[in-house]
Amino acid sequence: MSTRPPKTHYASSSSTDSDSSSPSSSDTDLSIRASMDVQPVASVEVLRCLRCHRHVEATSTDDPASTGMIRVGFNLYYCQKKI
Structure with missing residues (x-):
């Protein structure tokens, strides 16, 4: 009978002394994603x-x-074509 490998938990690390004047990569990603969401999208309808x-x-x-x-x-x- 095979045994399952043990569960491994990973903890996230964060730095507390980061420079507040420079945007973090997650802030930059959010601003790029938000600017992409603003663009209007035209869909094709039948x-x-x-x-x-x-x-x-x-x-x-x-x-x-x-x-x-x-x-x-x-x-x-209804189409405007006469039948």
Whole structure:
């Protein structure tokens, strides 16, 4: 029967005499991460007509009317094409 290795606990060390005027690496990482989160993101959506099942791809910043679709509800569209 095999035996399991003993559990090892690691303690984190911290320095108490650090210079407060220079940012720590974790502060720098947080500021970089925060600046990356601020950028707007446009996602691609597929708009599908309820009548004829025609579909168009549009970004989330596009107006559905510019793609030839009329929004009639949440994620519900009709196209302006005559059947």
